Amino acid sequence: MQAVVFDRNGGPEVLEFKDVPEPAPKDGQVLVDVGAIGVNFRDVYEREGHGYGSPPPAVIGVEGAGIIAGTSERVAWIDVPHSYAQRVAADRERLVAIPDGVETEVAAAALLQGITAHYLANDSYPVQRGDWVLVHAGAGGVGRLLIQIAKSLGGRVISTTSTADKARLAREAGADEVLGYEGFAQRAREITGGEGLAAVYDGVGKATFSEGLKAIRPLGRMILYGAASGQPDPLPLQSLAPLGSLYVQRPTIQTYTRTGQLLRERASKVFDLVQERKLDIRVGARYPLREARQAHVDLEARKTTGKILLLP
Numbered sequence: 001m002q003a004v005v006f007d008r009n010g011g012p013e014v015l016e017f018k019d020v021p022e023p024a025p026k027d028g029q030v031l032v033d034v035g036a037i038g039v040n041f042r043d044v045y046e047r048e049g050h051g052y053g054s055p056p057p058a059v060i061g062v063e064g065a066g067i068i069a070g071t072s073e074r075v076a077w078i079d080v081p082h083s084y085a086q087r088v089a090a091d092r093e094r095l096v097a098i099p100d101g102v103e104t105e106v107a108a109a110a111l112l113q114g115i116t117a118h119y120l121a122n123d124s125y126p127v128q129r130g131d132w133v134l135v136h137a138g139a140g141g142v143g144r145l146l147i148q149i150a151k152s153l154g155g156r157v158i159s160t161t162s163t164a165d166k167a168r169l170a171r172e173a174g175a176d177e178v179l180g181y182e183g184f185a186q187r188a189r190e191i192t193g194g195e196g197l198a199a200v201y202d203g204v205g206k207a208t209f210s211e212g213l214k215a216i217r218p219l220g221r222m223i224l225y226g227a228a229s230g231q232p233d234p235l236p237l238q239s240l241a242p243l244g245s246l247y248v249q250r251p252t253i254q255t256y257t258r259t260g261q262l263l264r265e266r267a268s269k270v271f272d273l274v275q276e277r278k279l280d281i282r283v284g285a286r287y288p289l290r291e292a293r294q295a296h297v298d299l300e301a302r303k304t305t306g307k308i309l310l311l312p
Contacts, residue, residue, distance in 0.1 A: 002312070003085035004292040007057040009049030012296040017289065020059065023082070023089035030095070031069040032080075032088050036108035038063035039295050039308035040141075041203075041228055043084075047296070053081065060084050060292075065098060065108035074098040076107040076267070078115065078253065084292055086312045093260040096267040101275055109141075109307035110281045112253065114270035116225065117145035119256040121153060124249055125199035125221045129154030132192045134200045134215065136160045136208055137228070138170030138178065139305045141284075146201055147173040148279055155198075158191060160184050160208070162302065169305055173280070181208065185215035192217075196244070199223055206230035218244030225251055282306035 001022045006014045025031050043061055046053030053062060059082035067074055069087070075095040080088050098107045120142075121127050127150045135150065137143045138159030147157050151174040159175040161167045167178040179187050188197055196217030202208055205227030213222055224232065240246045257263040273279035284306030287295045291310075298304050 001086040002289065003059045003082070004061070004289060004310075005057060005059050006047055009047065009056060012047070012293045012300070014047060014056075015060065015293040015296060017292065020085070022087055023085075025089040028091055028093070029089045030092055032066045032075065032090050032095075033069055034064050034083070034086055034088060034312050035066040035104045036064060037061060037083055037289065037310040037312070038078075038108050038112055039292075039299060039310060040112060041226055041299065044296060044300060058082060063108065063112045064088070065104045065111075067104075068095075074104055074107070076104075076111045078112040078257065078263070084289065084310060086289070094263065096264055099271050099275065102271055105283065105309060106274065106281050107271075108309060109283050110145075110270055110274055110279070111267060113141040113307060114145055114273070114279065114281070115257065115266045116142050116253055117149050118266060118270055118273075119251065119253070120146055120201055120223060120225060121149040121155075123256065124223045124225070124251050125201075127153040127155040128198070131155045131198040132158065132188075132195070134158045134160070134184075134188055134197050134212070135170075135175070136200070136202050136204045136212075138173065138175055139166035140203070141307045142203055142225070144169065144173040144282060144306060145279060147175050149273070152273075152278055158184075158188050158197070166305060169282075184208075185211045188215040196220060201225065203227075204229050206232050209233075209235075213239075213243055213246065216244065216246055219246070220244065221247040221249065223249050223251065283309055285309070286311055 061083035065076040080090040158177045159170040199221045200212040203226030207229035209232035
């Protein structure tokens with residue numbers, strides 16, 4: 001079969017599309033014919049060697065959707081190693097059934113980012129009616145979904161984007177205000193009448209983290225769920241006191257889906273939102289599997305919006 005392999009850590013150039021042996025399922029595993037593969041920034045971290053996924057040499061990626069071989073059962077997953085491939089061997093416990101009415105590509109696009117957005121808005125900081133929250137990168141995969149979920153919970157959302165086109169997408173997702181990145185903390189303070197934000201949801205990291213702390217109200221929360229621009233500078237905990245006794249969390253999807261039951265429960269809520277048309281899943285780009293390298297280049301250059309899919 002064909003797959004995307006990295007033999008060493010590095011930039012997109014280390015990704016190679018080539019023939020590899022077909023996986024052999026172990027006890028408790030099934031073979032899945034892959035229909036669509038989700039591309040995420042965690043794949044970049046895996047490729048670069050930042051503690052995510054498999055060490056090289058390996059097939060990269062963890063998210064996708066397809067059909068269990070020899071059956072008609074459609075399934076999706078968020079943490080099956082070696083997913084940039086035509087087939088994967090997956091632990092049965094880590095597969096989620098795709099309900100009727102949800103297309104396979106939509107399932108692949110919705111699950112990881114949808115679950116992330118769901119736990120951010122319901123657990124990391126549970127959005128309350130009337131809360132002002134800030135969502136960075138509002139045109140991105142998680143950002144668009146997080147805006148929609150926060151609005152469905154009664155929140156008021158400020159989003160940041162880097163271009164006019166991305167600002168339009170954030171507004172279409174429901175953002176009340178859309179800002180550029182420069183000076184966003186002061187503008188957020190002004191928008192909230194000086195009170196500050198209940199929470200900042202930050203998937204950008206180094207470029208936004210320190211300024212974001214200045215925009216949060218007393219006892220508010222900084223939720224750092226990613227680091228697309230790099231890891232933030234070290235944070236002296238004492239600095240949180242004069243800012244208003246702030247909370248800081250670094251959540252991971254692994255924690256919120258650490259058992260099969262938790263995974264299925266969270267996935268079910270995301271699929272319910274999709275079927276109820278309360279969550280609009282936008283596939284921003286589709287690439288053939290052999291073009292995974294270009295998909296990574298475009299993702300890191302922020303040339304895409306919404307979800308990137310690879311199609312075997």
